[in-house]
Amino acid sequence: MTKNARDLSFADRLSKMETSSTLAVLQAADRMRASGIDVIDFGAGEPDFPTPEHIKAAAIEALEQNFTKYTPAAGTAELKRAILDRLAVDYQTEYRPEEVTASAGGKQAIFNAMLAILNPGDEVLLPSPYWVTFPEIAKFAGATNRVIDTESNAFVLTADLVAQHLSPKAKLLIINSPCNPTGRAIPCDEFRKILNLAFEHDLYVISDECYREFTYAPVTPYCAGQLVTDGRDRLLIVGTLYKTYAMTGWRLGYALGPAAWISEMVKIQSHSTSNPSSLSQKAGIAALRGPLECVQEMLAEYRRRRDFLIAELNRVPGFECVLPEGAFYAFPNIKGFLKQSGLNGSKAFEFELLKEGHVALTAGQSFGTEGYVRISYAASMDLLQRGMERIRAFVERYP
Ligand SMILES: Cc1ncc(COP(=O)(O)O)c(C=O)c1O
The missing domain is CATH 3.40.640.10 (Type I PLP-dependent aspartate aminotransferase-like (Major domain))
Incomplete structure (x- = not known):
């Protein structure tokens, strides 16, 4: 039986389950923000667009028509x-x-x-x-x-x-x-x-x-x-x-x-x-x-961001990134930089970049692959530009 500090006992099936490490980064970034630090967040895995109007309207209508009970x-x-x-x-x-x-x-x-x-x-x-x-x-x-x-x-x-x-x-x-x-x-x-x-x-x-x-x-x-x-x-x-x-x-x-x-x-x-x-x-x-134009517009914007981000990442010394075909993540190989900087793995990079460079991203180790980091480009072009400047400045601090 698993016990915690207060001696509550929890089911064995939970003993191997870990808290989401992508959430851990978000929480650390939130704490820094709460203390007044401007953190650029590339950790989130969610679209930064608002829900399209016709979808919101359907929910409002359902509410007004009291469609508020159990369904199958x-x-x-x-x-x-x-x-x-x-x-x-x-x-x-x-x-x-x-x-x-x-x-x-x-x-x-x-x-x-x-x-x-x-x-x-x-x-x-x-x-x-x-x-x-x-x-x-x-x-x-x-x-x-x-x-x-x-x-x-x-x-x-x-x-x-x-x-x-x-x-x-x-x-x-x-x-x-x-x-x-x-x-x-x-x-x-x-x-x-x-x-x-x-x-x-x-x-x-x-x-x-x-x-x-x-x-x-x-x-x-x-x-x-x-x-x-x-x-x-x-x-x-x-x-x-x-x-x-x-x-x-x-x-x-x-x-x-x-x-x-x-x-x-x-x-x-x-x-x-x-x-x-x-x-x-x-x-x-x-x-x-409903209409699919809203999806097409979002897709075109994500594509523009992807092209910008991958080109920028490949300009950072010690980084390499292939062009991803989908989703809204880049997963650059940072092994060159880790070797040169002496940072001990992608978690150390994630930690130091957040602390010193004020950019949140997620270590590849969290996804079972060392030597890489995940950057979500579900963020505006402006944030991507500023975030990449910070990443470059952080990397350049190492000899
Ligand atoms: C690969 C993958 N599958 C499933 C999900 C779950 O999505 P949902 O929010 O619809 O539960 C996510 C969310 O990040 C995901 O990245």
Whole structure:
């Protein structure tokens, strides 16, 4: 049994779970701000745009019409239809209403999905660098993580890499493309190969597509559900509305997958949070059925920031950064600078840069990969410019 200083005793299943290290940076930056220091924050993983007006209006209307009661745990039929229709139009996917559920954010869908299939002793194949939440949910479920290091292929997962990590205990493969924290996207043909390999080996697959809409031309976004027909009974797709439509606080995500898996997930949800907020569901329908210009505008702005940031990062001595195809993160290699400065790893860099340079970012170590840092460019051009000036000035202080 785990005990804390006050001798309260907590469940064993929590003993291996760690607090999100991306939140830790945000909290440290908040403390500095509270003491009057102007910190530039590249740690946040959320859009800096406001929620579009027509989406807000739908929530206000729902409130005025007293749409404020319980809905089915998996979301209303109207919302499920809107999710299915949006994906069918954009990606030609074919799913039925019993193969979709809404949730309080993509995170809850992933949590439910993993809890529904993992037993103690199972292994999760987890490409690194990974979003910090994946390994923690696996541990919570009593499973272990078998990490697939993708650094050798510039952080793009391949079927060969998966093949090298297969094991008799492996039950689930997690894929996140475009990826948090690297922004890299797996080419569509390679993704298909990975899925076919996984299904040949009876693996379940969660395709976390929360950044799917943040894919920059000439690369085109796709949904795993359109890539395979055989094996779809083991494939679960997770999406979120908040990244796409700048709806961070609304907490609305979804999952598409085999009816049996979805129904077990809904069972878990029905005994925990029940339905996602009724108002958010109405807002979500407006987002999914509404004009797409707002998404295109945000995307164009993110692309402009990406191009600026990557060029700037490659000018910093000891930094190297490949051009990410998606999401809103850059993941520069800072090994050259670490070596030259004597700083002991990406955590030390994160700490010193915040303390001395007043810029918050996240150490690669938090995502399972040392020698890199994650910079979120969900920040205005002005902040990116000023932040990069501070980073350069910080780096130049070292001989
Ligand atoms: C890779 C990845 N998946 C899922 C999520 C969860 O998103 P939501 O806020 O919809 O729960 C995030 C959020 O940062 C993410 O980065």
